[in-house]
Amino acid sequence: MHVWSPAGGWYTQPANWKANTAIFMGVIVGITALAFNLSAQREHRHKMPEPDRFFPSRYWSKQIKEYEAEQKANKSDS
Numbered sequence: 440m441h442v443w444s445p446a447g448g449w450y451t452q453p454a455n456w457k458a459n460t461a462i463f464m465g466v467i468v469g470i471t472a473l474a475f476n477l478s479a480q481r482e483h484r485h486k487m488p489e490p491d492r493f494f495p496s497r498y499w500s501k502q503i504k505e506y507e508a509e510q511k512a513n514k515s516d517s
Contacts, residue, residue, distance in 0.1 A: 479499045488494035
């Protein structure tokens with residue numbers, strides 16, 4: 440008995456599955472990077488983090504970087 444399906448049957452493993460997987464992973468990484476970049480650009484804070492507290496978005500948020508540079512400049516002027 441032979442069963443045919445458009446999806447390739449129960450135990451299909453195309454010859455180029457590794458290439459297909461690599462391409463799809465590249466697409467996933469690209470979409471994730473674009474979404475992260477868009478999110479980082481649109482991030483807006485009403486309250487800034489404390490200076491000595493760990494805050495991951497401190498490394499990519501333009502608003503926080505500018506705020507901390509301003510605080511550092513004000514501190515050195517005093």
